[in-house]
Amino acid sequence: MTQKNRVNGGLIDRSSRVNFQFDGKTYQGHTGDTLASALLANDVRLMGRSFKYHRPRGVMTAGSEEPNALMKLRTGARQEPNSRATVTELFDGLEARSQNRFPSLKFDFMGINDRFSNFLTAGFYYKTFMWPRVFWEKLYEPMIRKAAGLGSISFEDDPDSYDKGFLHCDLLVIGSGPAGLMAALTAGRAGVRVILAEEDFITGGRLNAETYAVGGMSGSDWARSVMAELESLENVRVLTRTTVIGAFDHGIYGAVERVSDHTLVPESGKPRQTLWRIYSKRAVLAAGATERPIAFENNDRPGVMMAGAVRAYVNRWAVTPHQQFAVFTNNDDGHRTAVDLIAKGVDVTGVIDVRPDAPSLAGVEVFAGAHVVNSKGLLGLKSVQIRLANGEIRDLTCGALGVSGGWNPNVHLTCHQRGRPVWNDAIAAFVPGGKMPVGLTVAGAANGHLSTAQALQTGAEAAVSSLTGFGVSAAAPDLPEAEDAPISLTPFWYVKEGKGRAWIDQQNDVTVKDIKLAHQENFRSVEHLKRYTTLGMATDQGKTSNMGGLAVMAELTGKSIPETGTTIFRPPYTPVAMGALAGRSIGKDFHPxxxxxxxxxxxxxxxxxxxxxxxxxxxxxxxxxxxxxxxxxxxxxxxxxxxxxxxxxxxLGKIDVQGADAAEFLNKIYANGFAKLPVGKVRYGLMLREDGIAYDDGTAARLAEDHFVVTTTTANAALVYRNMEFARQCLWPDLDVQLISTTExxxxxxxxxxxxxxxxxxxxxxxxxxxxxxxxxxxxxxxxxxxxxxxxxxxxxxxxxxxxxxxxxxxxxxxxxxxxxxxxxxxxxxxxxxxxxxxxxxxxxxxxxxELNGTTTALNLGLGRMVSKKKDCIGNVLSEREGLKATGALRLVGLRPVDSKDEIPAGAHLMNADGSVSAKTDLGYVTSAAYSPTLGCSIALAFLKGGEDRMGDVLRVINPLEGQEVRAEVVSAHFVDPEGERLRA
Amino acid sequence: MIINHPLLGARDAQEFTYLGDASLIHRPDWQGEDPSGQFHDYLYLRDNPAGQHRELWFHEVGDRSWLVVTRNTLTHEITNVELARDVARREGRGK
Structure with a gap:
């Protein structure tokens, strides 16, 4: 039977049939499903193999923090690896494949790595593959890269287009759970411009995953009623499928909207994704919280999941990940999972609660003061072993285990301007603190307010205070009645019992042992811990694992968790496709x-x-x-x-220079004099940098007393203009002169x-x-x-x-x-x-x-006499430095091959006809070479030490890279018409 | 970043080209004492403060004003923006 794990209720359209494939097999789901919920509905628990040990893994969460259920979606050029099944909206024709396994998910050759785990511990590649050195590049690295890793890419061009867009608002609300909805409603009613960004494809956040009532109706119904009002307001823009990925300077946020990822192929004319740059006066972060696990031996078997994720699957998607459940928790929130499962008729074999004073529950046995110490089931959980408070060991049959170690507020965006979160003992978690991004207020669970009532209230308050910040007074709407239970938590990070491996970071296969090894080898700062063990790296950036790792390290060093600190949170919040960052700037459109x-x-x-x-x-x-x-x-x-x-x-760049002081101005810009240039005449001009190096040349034509036209080289048109404006505005602000670029x-x-x-x-x-x-x-x-x-x-x-x-x-x-x-x-x-x-x-x-290559002076170019000593001009003073004027400096010369059939290679170096060839005896280099049809032979321009005294000498022109050597005579650089008779004709 | 242009209001930093320390306005006198040393210091010696910094920005894809922006290099907070020409005049570069 298909979808054997469906239960009643949920926010799915049961009348719909959505066909999709996983590893070649066809399944059915419903509109409203994610790939993960549809797979669970079809009793598929095994969804991937782990990064290093190739351990069988199943889905762990129901959101963007997912470490395990990473898949390749689609085929051909549209194939995308490492897509999280938990946030992949199901659509008809979706093809998904598991990763990091060969030949199949159930039988994976590299599963052998698991047997050699003692050799593959933290930092193994620094230690194990040291010798012989030549093996590294050819053997070890390719081997390790093949064995480890996530999905592969198609190596084909992405056929989809991506857009970039700009949005402006008074208030950006990030997240549409109870806090975000209240913030948006408060601001929306006040008439200011609001953008509400939601990562999910429906709004409501945890309200869709929980069963408590809000304002006398179900949470999701209440969310929909608020959304109906928000959508009726013209000043509110709701962006679903949009993740705010970073908080940048001055109220600017980056967001990725997945415009077409829920369709097989983007609709004609639509981009696949849009990268928004959102300019806001104020922002409210209502990003919620992420549940954290408790580590125990073999806690990575498919079926071991987060307790809150289980509620999301059961309540929102009407899926029970298995027909038989147990719950492992250190807080009251975990109990809700058991209650919700029982309400859906799922068999819950027990609630293992580490708290000795855990409250009891109707319809299920609560093992107070007990721990899960191990689990069984090769490709999926079959049972857990628990140690009861009295020391007794018991096996508890269950195909799935909901684990809750408490909740971590999603502080990420509050840290993007280098703010550091602060520890909150009440919820044993980091909450936003320190210096926040300008204009950002945090509300709801993201700020550590974990009850629905608190979320609603702080959401409204955050909007009111944000609006006050730019002079708009707003009234908080009446708050609907909602649950306000404390989660009542006893911090508990990992079960110490057992000799096996207890997974902290499932995405990177980091265990408690690895952290102990890092500690033992003195990689104790959190930043070192991350790099040494890879804890918290890759696509999930440790959303479910960092806290556990910190807690273990804190315990080992005898420091508190806040003393141990967190690694720095950096954008993006979730992975972003390169295409979205590139936008339309690809191929021929990379530049205009x-x-x-x-x-x-x-x-x-x-x-x-x-x-x-x-x-x-x-x-x-x-x-x-x-x-x-x-x-x-x-x-x-x-x-x-x-x-x-x-x-x-x-x-060529053209700059119009006008004004009574135009000539005086050009006198300062050019190394040579312009003050006396008569009207109706053009003069060649050389521009220096302030350090005396030549950087551009061109002509200035005097069309009138107060009107010049300056030309620049093509490459430097913008730079010369910029520098001239700098001179005009910053150095000589009172000269009567105006500039405009007239190149176009x-x-x-x-x-x-x-x-x-x-x-x-x-x-x-x-x-x-x-x-x-x-x-x-x-x-x-x-x-x-x-x-x-x-x-x-x-x-x-x-x-x-x-x-x-x-x-x-x-x-x-x-x-x-x-x-x-x-x-x-x-x-x-x-x-x-x-x-x-x-x-x-x-x-x-x-x-x-x-020749004007950024290292050469007027003297090198043979134009030394052009630099006027009688006036102030840019570069004049420093061009006089001794080093730049030393005798024997490079001089521009011409070269002509002794044998006219020889070709002078550009870039070649000049050596004396006799003597050694070395950097020490290097006399200069060829800058430009060409075949001269006029002379019938190859010719070149070169910089030669003391070149003015070497006319007629024969030199070796050597390019050792290509084994080229020719002999050439030093001649005047003016090969054609040196007297200038033709141009004056 | 957003730069509050004195003439044009709030503009995105992408419209600007950055130059550096606003001390570049104070180009030494070519006929002063030890011009070579003065120019050397002018060109090569810069403060690199972690905090308040007065710096030159060019509104290259805008109105082509050079601006003196006072920016905190640690927080990117911008506390003052002036036309560089006004600053230059005030600081003695005028006639």
Whole structure:
């Protein structure tokens, strides 16, 4: 029979039939089930194998703290490991598989590890696999990794999308149990903007799991009545399936909404999950509490569960994990489990209560002052062995055991800003304390108020005080009548009897013995204990185990638990899929793509593109007959130098500098002087960092007395702008100067080559004279083109040819490139890309990013004389440091191979023709290398020690990494037209 | 973090670029005594307090103001935000 463990009642839809698979076998459950409750309904207790010893394990809890019931969900690319069956909402077609077992869950080869447990104790990998050393990487580590561990991933791309979103509210309420509902209701009625976030797929928290009445109705009915009111309020937003994972600075919270995890495949257009960033004025944490176990020998058998979880299964999901139960407790709360089970007709064979004065219960024997000392049942619990108060040993038959060691308030979020919880003796647990995240108040069980009445009351109070904090007065609603029983607990952490293993942390297979070993080996601080034993690591972060571990360590060291302290709680509260953190920023969308105004045209030309930061730039323009990129690049270079070429240089940074003090300002920004630059002229400028290192270069064109246009390199456009604003606002705040970045405002093209002027004359309107006399080298001006389109023209040259750069407003960029190419037809004008641009600048000996590499000075670059000594400018003073000016410093030189067939490798180091090759004899390095079609051989730019005195010397150019060595002659960096006749033509 | 921009109100810290100690405003006089030593100290010597720290933030994806933010480096509490230009003027960088 299916679902043999169903009992009456519950919050499931019995009319529904939900089919799902576990380890290939099909089962049925109902809407409202979790995977865990449906498996229990079908009498499946064995759900996984443990991390290290491969012990058979069953479900232990009914919530996100679950250490054992971790499964692989779905198949193919959507497969996700380590999913907790306890919070997996059941849906039709769900496929779940157990983990960490081979070949099957019931028969697992690695179960042998359990026999060798003496060798696999805490820190075993530090001790056992020491020798021989070479075995570690090849043998030991892969072996251990294969044996240990949790689920595996699919190695396929995640087909789902994830979103990120931003929410703002006055009050964020975290958790929708009695405290959270009252807080939300109080604030909702006061009219402020409320977000109520609930991890579960239904609201109500423990009210759905307990049987006590609230306001004369069942707890879950009361919760639904409150929800009905909250949902009617426009100022309240309820987010179910949403876990608040972290409390960050200034009232900002992170939350993951599992939008589509309850469906097989996300609905079309919907993300799988959304990562919310919630900005709140105030927040109320009503995250409840987590029940903690009592450790005893073999306490990890499937069927040993938390007592409160048992009530959740019985009352909410109408499932009894087994037909025969026992309860082991140190408090009154455990008794409720027995009462609720009996009410559902389940056989409860006994309540083992460690308290000698335990109250009695109707319908079940209470063994006061007794302990569970062992259990039996290989793949599932069959019986427990108990020692009675009188010392007698007795076996108690039961297929499931509900264990309660008390409740730990869920303080996690209160500690995310390094707050430390404080000990509360009344409930023998840590409660929030110390410095809390700004604006956060804690209510209900999360604050140690474990009764329903207290939760309701503190929830309302927390909302009232939160609202008062931002000036809104709210009235607490009438509190419904609810139970207010103390849980009356005697602290009890583990049963000392027995020689076997008593599990503290089931997820990481950490036993009481492991903690004793850590203590013995002096790993006694809680942080050391965690790392040495792995206690409290992995997906559950010790939600059910940390306290037990601390208690054992406290006992061993003779300190109190608060003196022993807790490890630091860090976000996230529960595991978060990497996809949710990435959001839409994956693949091509990892960063924005910037296209220049000529992009569409370049695509039409079949250009190859290269990424330059976020920009896509045409790298070269292959012709149909060209098989190799070098053919295209060589052609582009040769044709530009022979006739004319056109290149999109829009990506260079452009900064508009205006104001009466603009020239004075640029004088401070650039190492060289700008004060005397006449209107209508451009000057090359070098920028230094304050430490004297060169960091960017470009040009500044003076369009008017009070108006300059500065260009920067593509890579440094944002940085230069930022630094200029810093200088303007922080260093010289009274200069009359304004800056704006206009990189995106102008499309700019270089037109270079002997026919550049002739070509431009065809598009520039006739009233503008481009003759060498009227518009000489380094001239600039505002002009019009193509019959009145506003444009700027700069006679500057990166290629060394007669060249111009013409800028038009971005919206004319596409038309401009087409007009230029059409005008160039009669000259066989070529478009050229970044490769040809690079080749021509190397041929001309211009420094670029490879040379301005963050370690070089103006002196190294051969521009030492540019740094003005007569003015204050950024970097001026420190560029004078001795070390930077030492004789024999690196100098930019050109290199030409002795054998013209040789290729000079970029990055290679320079050594004297004779002598040893070593770091000591290193003379410098090659920064840029290219094949020069103009010279017909490989050429390079390099930094060479004392390079200015070594012209004509032959050096060895060595790349030991690749075994390359060529001989090259030191030459001027200006390979082409060193006198600059072409660019002045 | 949220930075209360003096002109724009509460803005997310993601909109800003961090530079560091606001002492960078006090760039030495290039013609003063021992400029090399002064610039060395200006550039390389910084306090790194655990607590109140005055630091420079640039509203890079906003209005491009440089701000002086007084922030507690332990708690991230921000107690004061001013336009760096106002601070610079007040502290003697004006004409």
């Amino acid at each position: 793509t910037r296209e220049t105004p000529s992009h569409k045209w370049a695509v039409e030309q079949g250009a190859e593109f290269v990424e330059a930061g976020n920009w896509l730039r045409a790298q070269w323009f292959p012709q149909p007959d060209e098989k190799h990129w070098r053919q295209s690049v060589d052609r582009e270079v040769l044709q530009t130098r022979k006739s004319v070429g056109i290149c999109d240089v829009t990506t 405002a102008w499309a700019q093209y270089a037109v270079a080559g002997p026919n550049a002027r002739k070509l431009l004359q065809k598009v520039v309107d006739p009233e503008f004279d481009l003759s060498n006399d009227d518009f000489p080298f380094m001239a600039c001006g505002e002009i019009t083109v193509c019959g009145g389109v506003r444009a700027r023209l700069f006679r500057i040259s990166f290629s060394g040819e007669l060249a111009y750069e013409i800028a038009v407003p971005t919206r004319y960029g596409d038309a401009m490139i087409r007009a230029l190419m059409e005008a160039g037809e009669e000259f066989d004008a070529v478009p050229y890309g970044t490769e040809a641009l690079g080749v021509m600048r190397i041929e001309k000996g211009h420094a670029a990013g490879n």
